[in-house]
Amino acid sequence: MEIFERLESEVRSYCRGWPVVFNEARGSYIYDEAGSPYLDFFAGAGSLNYGHNNPELKSKLLDYILGDSVVHSLDAYSVAKRDFLQIFGEVILEPRGLDYKVQFPGPAGNNAVEAALKLARKYTGRETVISFTNGFHGMTLGALAVTGNSMKRGGAGVPLNHAATMPFDNYMDGQTPDFLWLRSLLEDSGSGLDKPAAVIVETVQGEGGINVASAEWLRGLADLCKEYDLLLIVDDIQMGCGRTGPFFSFEEAGIVPDIVTLSKSIGGYGMPMALTLFKRELDVWEPGEHNGTFRGPNPAFVTGTAALDKYWRDDRFQKETVAKGELVEARLKAIAEEHAEVGAHARGRGLARGIAFEQPGLAKAVCREAFDRGLLMETSGPEDEVAKLLPALTTTEEELERGLDILAEATRAAVKVPQPA
């Protein structure tokens, strides 16, 4: 491990909680180089919804590479891209009645967010974008300006502007009516909020602490956007591709965002890929006005196509995820109840779940104890107060139960020892 310490920047982080060198991975398991298995309830922060090295996807990927098919094609046309667009239109957009255009904004989620923000500003001619407390949208300068985390914001080295933060669902005291503040600002020409171009929101804040927006809140937000002529951007990078059940996490709420960002599991196999979707009338881009080298990652198109083909032609996968989510929820509630004295409570939707602990440092300790018992989990939330579960959606019920057993044990072990704040 010496080489990492010597050569890799101090910015590295996940490796600090998991001090092993990973090598192989199959389905819900990842193995270190000594062959020790770890049940993976992190799934690449939601990039591996179909599990590690999913066999059907792998087979398509191997065929593609073996056939000397084109790997890198910028934004030229390729067969792999056509296939992807075809199935994305047929299996995802059309059945949901979504008349979206598709932009390939670059390989990372932040590229999708940057393109979304740029387009929203260009289309409206306005600058301000509304973001929400504890939202997370990426580390590039535009995306960082709408991200809440102060440590990450501090890394910008310049003031982050053209954004205004608003309370996410359930942020305050549970009494204040939703959007009381935002509506007041929009209504009042003297409020000091310049008319925004757009609102950017996650339906469940994965990095922010598994904070769940209710369907009602999301509808309220969508209505407000319509009323005040703001574009609604749903950043579905972590919660899309079935994480909460349906393909898009906003489907339950019955809303239709103006712009949607996708990344993480859209490529199916953990390789970089991202999309920015928007209503047809928003497509005011000039050719090449937003570009980038890796907008045509064909291997990811191939595995992404395979994933859509295998999992999204009917609603079975969605239903299974919801059912698994309920299983996890029940177990998390039981664990939380067992530890009411440290202020534990369960959170989440679908297979985006977590236990929040009021006692500082405890979530981190739980993850540490889980790792020692062969379970990978991460914390989230501004103070790392949530032990977060993002298992692959393909994780079996048996694997889920096994992981939750470990979690229950790890929590007990962590609660026993006093935690430094």
Next chain:
Amino acid sequence: MEIFERLESEVRSYCRGWPVVFNEARGSYIYDEAGSPYLDFFAGAGSLNYGHNNPELKSKLLDYILGDSVVHSLDAYSVAKRDFLQIFGEVILEPRGLDYKVQFPGPAGNNAVEAALKLARKYTGRETVISFTNGFHGMTLGALAVTGNSMKRGGAGVPLNHAATMPFDNYMDGQTPDFLWLRSLLEDSGSGLDKPAAVIVETVQGEGGINVASAEWLRGLADLCKEYDLLLIVDDIQMGCGRTGPFFSFEEAGIVPDIVTLSKSIGGYGMPMALTLFKRELDVWEPGEHNGTFRGPNPAFVTGTAALDKYWRDDRFQKETVAKGELVEARLKAIAEEHAEVGAHARGRGLARGIAFEQPGLAKAVCREAFDRGLLMETSGPEDEVAKLLPALTTTEEELERGLDILAEATRAAVKVPQPA
């Protein structure tokens, strides 16, 4: 092709000049779905320096995927990442005496640039970054602010700040001493230029029109940075990985930048990957202060490792590139001389080459004629005034000659017909 027009955003651009659907690719050739071959003198805008589907790299990639090795690992430790760091240290950094730390900033070049800018600002506590006329560094908000192209800047939708543009080498009348202006600004406490954090520069501006900075100019810039305590960032995304001959394009000048960005061909096979390198003492990042989902693209690590292993253990590859570059240069000069009446002149270094045409619209026409004859080339420069050649470095002399024959012919054809401005 109807699906692209219906579903893909109007932002798509390369496809407009090459209205075919690509399918397979080997070495310097790419094939459309009808099987027609195209000699590729674009090479993924410099992402395919080792050719399409390079057999040795492909073999390693297939082994990796077949073995169910971990594909996505965020910034956890993986065997593939260790192997990459090992060889990058051994074959690239150590022989060149570069004591750099390595950051994996995300999969795209813009991630590397954003991380470089953030770090430079954080380290110095200053905001302004000096960029150069016709520089190109990416489309995310931080990178776009140091990019010159006005059409692309206009896509931001917000003013782009914290940057100051300076004349690149040979920008003005050929009389003005290098850095006369920049030095005056730095020297004079009343100049209105806030003390910059850093300078970001390309040694050859690929997108900006194949503008070549001389070794002398680069040394002058490095000296100026040292004198005024500014960090020197070389953006080697397009010109690194051997494009101009040596692995880093700045080696010829004998300078050591404080920060270097790499992407495009660093992954070897055209899959997304990027690096930010910086002097050890600059590594002031907090763990996780800059993060992102696709910082551990293991398949790209594997092919990147294979490329370094195969091409960079000695100086043969570098020498071949230089020799091929000379071959191309001689031919381009001949073509330019033949068309002196339209203001043609040859430009470039190594295998980053181009012919600039004073007559508006001509470079575009040349590329069109070349495409019709089976050669892929693109334009660059603010007015698309340069027909640009970035062949794979593995292109054989025979292939180079063949491509240049086509180019000569295409140029003649384009010059014949009057061009609309």
Next chain:
Amino acid sequence: MEIFERLESEVRSYCRGWPVVFNEARGSYIYDEAGSPYLDFFAGAGSLNYGHNNPELKSKLLDYILGDSVVHSLDAYSVAKRDFLQIFGEVILEPRGLDYKVQFPGPAGNNAVEAALKLARKYTGRETVISFTNGFHGMTLGALAVTGNSMKRGGAGVPLNHAATMPFDNYMDGQTPDFLWLRSLLEDSGSGLDKPAAVIVETVQGEGGINVASAEWLRGLADLCKEYDLLLIVDDIQMGCGRTGPFFSFEEAGIVPDIVTLSKSIGGYGMPMALTLFKRELDVWEPGEHNGTFRGPNPAFVTGTAALDKYWRDDRFQKETVAKGELVEARLKAIAEEHAEVGAHARGRGLARGIAFEQPGLAKAVCREAFDRGLLMETSGPEDEVAKLLPALTTTEEELERGLDILAEATRAAVKVPQPA
């Protein structure tokens, strides 16, 4: 009047509601060139708290000018400035236990605000300043960024940044606890609000609609600032110099701001003058770091000194203002009750008063009718929904009654005719 229309910019505004040419003025009366008197319940937007051409002040001013005393002295020492500082220390600061340093930031209120904001940012090393809905602080770029009015903000021509707007007292539904939102943002490291340098607030928002902050709310704000280490700036430009009773409008709340801005009536006679006051330890300015031509307006120092000498050596003036305020309040309440059907209600504190009308356009009509009857008043609030009264503090009870009689009549007249929105 043709010359105004021909030569003066369309930006002129008060003249549009009062289409006469003023000539003389004494006490609470101003006269047009035909000699018609107008009872002035506007008092130079609070710049004439001691009435027009107050005889004692005038006498001192005449002596000063007659004696060829120095008029313009930049920030050199002058006798007039020393006299002003002397009495300001003795009569204002010392009795109130305020250990403030005094900055002469330029002649206008916006200079005082700009200096306050610059100092707060320099001292804390932070950028963001919290402002409040419907706050008004001036038209220069720094002051405009913390001003709420959207029409005025739109005049900037650039995005206004480094500021965050928060709800003023009583802004929302009357249920939401004070500072629930601001406290949440400050407490939560993931809120997206960068740690602010300061808060800037008016105790009564004069331009924003005569919105009164309660003493309790102001104390809560001061406590919050202390708790989170934010500087508290009270902009007392319109409400200071006795407008609400005490010299500083924040005295009633028992708070001690870190920075205070004064202008308008501080010069006593309506001539340009402004002050920025701040706690001794905040005086981190370099000599000349903020400068300006008109920092030594000696005639205004002289009349300002005379005003302090005459009105502020004891608490009589303060008590009279409070009593007059109560008189006005009672009358306004009666008028408002009479017109409950148009949603009229009285607002204000001391001699900063107003009647808000829910019916659009009505306040403007009331002012028009008042003007026709010889009473000068202006509207305020984001939709001009408040008929505002700022009589000179020296206005006699008789004059107040007379003006209020006119107002009662004007309101009746305005209510009778249907108003365009």
Next chain:
Amino acid sequence: MEIFERLESEVRSYCRGWPVVFNEARGSYIYDEAGSPYLDFFAGAGSLNYGHNNPELKSKLLDYILGDSVVHSLDAYSVAKRDFLQIFGEVILEPRGLDYKVQFPGPAGNNAVEAALKLARKYTGRETVISFTNGFHGMTLGALAVTGNSMKRGGAGVPLNHAATMPFDNYMDGQTPDFLWLRSLLEDSGSGLDKPAAVIVETVQGEGGINVASAEWLRGLADLCKEYDLLLIVDDIQMGCGRTGPFFSFEEAGIVPDIVTLSKSIGGYGMPMALTLFKRELDVWEPGEHNGTFRGPNPAFVTGTAALDKYWRDDRFQKETVAKGELVEARLKAIAEEHAEVGAHARGRGLARGIAFEQPGLAKAVCREAFDRGLLMETSGPEDEVAKLLPALTTTEEELERGLDILAEATRAAVKVPQPA
């Protein structure tokens, strides 16, 4: 003097070089409280072009105050304002063929600059304003962004944006063609300079070091602005009102700026007043879109009117200033020649003059020695390298000679002692 040290902010500066308390002033002389006279070659930094307490102006001012004429009138119509507009149109604008509208933007020069910048941005819909090295335009945030001095810029506490600095006339090596750089940036769509709204320039940089732009350079700049559709703003706050001879300092060059700022001596008597002038078609302000309390400083209108009436009805005053300027120039050249060994050279135009010294600290020492001998002068330039002379334009030849005798002596004295850098 204790009261100043105890109560006034450390930001005070002129008083540090002139440690006396001024009291009376007449013509070119100012007196401290002990009655010691000082020949004033500073003239309120150009605010006292007609001398201290000019008798004719004083008489009008006294009449105005005695008559209880209105002092403060916001932007309502007043007789004094009408008189001012009348004479300004008749004596200044019409004879020069200038079809300008007049805005009263607030009492200070920075208000005039802020209004000019806002209007230029609003009118063009662009953000960037070109400023020049060592330009000085004021301390409010908008004006500061186009000001060169780094110490003053540092006081902002936020990054200063939306501006780009360009070389003033004679800034570099004397070889580089004028506007080579700026023209390149404007011509080249890839230059990185966003299309500017406007250019803001002083014809002679008073604060920046008495740097004189030639008529040719100014014409070149005006032509460039026309060619590229940029608004030309001449900031004539210090050099206007006859300082260089003609009323507007740009008259000699034969150019017609789109926008002009005036302040300092426009009020005639040293009381705060400022104007923003612009071509009729630029008057796109909404009523009240830019406002402020002290836009109607009637006493300054009265003295301003008197000054125009007395000095500007014919060209005598202008001719006298030019002649006096020549006198001063000859003397300064002689002094400079005498001290060639410390790199002394004379600069300036009209009665804006200075001697620059290459030896650090010398200009400051000269001013100190001059003060000891009863002459007030200040330094200017980024390193305080220029001893600056701005005598009242009414200073007699005798007084000029006397002051220059002192200066000659003071220079000799200063040169004798070694100066700390």
